[in-house]
Amino acid sequence: MPMPMRRQALALAAFPLPALAQLSGRRPLRIIVPFPPGGAVDSLGRILAERLAPVLGQPVIVENRAGGGGIVG
Numbered sequence: 001m002p003m004p005m006r007r008q009a010l011a012l013a014a015f016p017l018p019a020l021a022q023l024s025g026r027r028p029l030r031i032i033v034p035f036p037p038g039g040a041v042d043s044l045g046r047i048l049a050e051r052l053a054p055v056l057g058q059p060v061i062v063e064n065r066a067g068g069g070g071i072v073g
Contacts, residue, residue: 028059036066 029052033045042064049060065072 028061029056030061030063032072033062033064034066034068034070034072035064037064 031045031049033042035041042062045062049062053060
């Protein structure tokens with residue numbers, strides 16, 4: 001394989017294709033917070049969801065899954 005073609009093949013393999021990572025508009029985006037509701041992390045998650053929903057154009061849901069020492073999620 002000639003050197004320019006090898007470089008092009010390497011460049012195509014190295015860069016991610018953003019078209020493959022499109023969000024599904026049918027399902028809401030879920031942010032999993034591994035702590036109980038009412039804490040600081042929960043508040044930050046809800047603020048993030050509030051600001052992220054208009055940007056993405058789809059609903060964002062904060063889901064609290066307490067337990068497991070914060071490892072769940």
